[in-house]
Amino acid sequence: MKAPVSVSEAESVVMAVLWHGGAMATEAVVAAIAPERRWQESTIKTLLSRLLRKGAVRATKEGRRFIYAPVLTREQWLSSESEGLLDRLFGGRVAPLVAHFSKQRKLSKRDLADLKRLIEELDND
Amino acid sequence: MKAPVSVSEAESVVMAVLWHGGAMATEAVVAAIAPERRWQESTIKTLLSRLLRKGAVRATKEGRRFIYAPVLTREQWLSSESEGLLDRLFGGRVAPLVAHFSKQRKLSKRDLADLKRLIEELDND
DNA sequence: CATCTCCGTCTACAGGTGTAGTCTAAGCCT
DNA sequence: AGGCTTAGACTACACCTGTAGACGGAGATG
Numbered sequence: 259m260k261a262p263v264s265v266s267e268a269e270s271v272v273m274a275v276l277w278h279g280g281a282m283a284t285e286a287v288v289a290a291i292a293p294e295r296r297w298q299e300s301t302i303k304t305l306l307s308r309l310l311r312k313g314a315v316r317a318t319k320e321g322r323r324f325i326y327a328p329v330l331t332r333e334q335w336l337s338s339e340s341e342g343l344l345d346r347l348f349g350g351r352v353a354p355l356v357a358h359f360s361k362q363r364k365l366s367k368r369d370l371a372d373l374k375r376l377i378e379e380l381d382n383d
Numbered sequence: 384m385k386a387p388v389s390v391s392e393a394e395s396v397v398m399a400v401l402w403h404g405g406a407m408a409t410e411a412v413v414a415a416i417a418p419e420r421r422w423q424e425s426t427i428k429t430l431l432s433r434l435l436r437k438g439a440v441r442a443t444k445e446g447r448r449f450i451y452a453p454v455l456t457r458e459q460w461l462s463s464e465s466e467g468l469l470d471r472l473f474g475g476r477v478a479p480l481v482a483h484f485s486k487q488r489k490l491s492k493r494d495l496a497d498l499k500r501l502i503e504e505l506d507n508d
Numbered sequence: 509c510a511t512c513t514c515c516g517t518c519t520a521c522a523g524g525t526g527t528a529g530t531c532t533a534a535g536c537c538t
Numbered sequence: 539a540g541g542c543t544t545a546g547a548c549t550a551c552a553c554c555t556g557t558a559g560a561c562g563g564a565g566a567t568g
Contacts, residue, residue, distance in 0.1 A: 336483055353493075
């Protein structure tokens with residue numbers, strides 16, 4: 259059980275780009291993020307370094323620059339984040355969370371339908 | 384839509400005590416927490432002040448001390464925390480989270496059974 | 509080879525957090 | 539009334555985070 263690299267909010271935006279586009283240089287990450295998030299190039303560079311230091315990404319030199327590739331997978335990240343929350347708030351179980359949401363009327367028709375289908379699937383196999 | 388007071392990890396431990404025991408003085412909070420968490424009284428006092436400043440608790444003077452009562456409810460807290468996560472990770476919907484858990488084999492029999500019952504209930508009303 | 513360019517690194521800085529020590533004054537006790 | 543206790547206020551401090559500017563040197567260009 260390796261220490262679960264923890265990725266901050268802003269860092270996760272960068273990870274998302276890498277998960278989506280695979281290995282790429284800083285420039286490409288910037289191109290993918292800067293428009294909406296309105297971050298300076300410098301900010302993204304910092305985030306990449308921090309992710310590198312944390313071991314969440316890997317960098318291979320190519321000419322004078324680095325190509326960054328995700329090491330932490332999206333699945334791992336989803337798991338650690340959501341299990342963390344589930345543990346803290348709902349005793350580590352999923353059902354109480356769903357119950358909470360339904361009680362707060364936060365379960366959309368669509369969610370309900372999806373859940374139903376999901377449960378059925380899980381049931382007969 | 385009032386700004387959703389954000390409560391930190393450590394602060395939430397204090398909130399938990401108040402949610403569980405209702406209004407009480409610092410002393411009682413300390414008594415409830417100090418044993419396991421091994422926090423100094425001072426730490427708990429700090430957390431209470433921060434919660435007060437944030438408006439998550441209310442304090443009424445009684446003699447020379449304060450009686451603290453939760454303002455933020457547990458439900459509100461559960462909602463903001465879990466919606467935050469759902470939004471960030473699963474497009475704000477519950478089903479994808481459940482799907483993720485099942486894919487990772489993190490759905491216990493019990494969870495599954497509870498979910499099934501829950502869905503049925505929600506379905507016929 | 510002399511320059512120029514651009515990329516990664518270093519530095520910065522405010523705000524939040526975890527964790528705790530110190531001080532002051534308001535009550536309580538004798 | 540005078541002293542003692544103690545609760546809340548103030549101060550501290552390191553680390554993480556969000557956000558970004560500055561700079562030096564390794565390549566690219568002419």
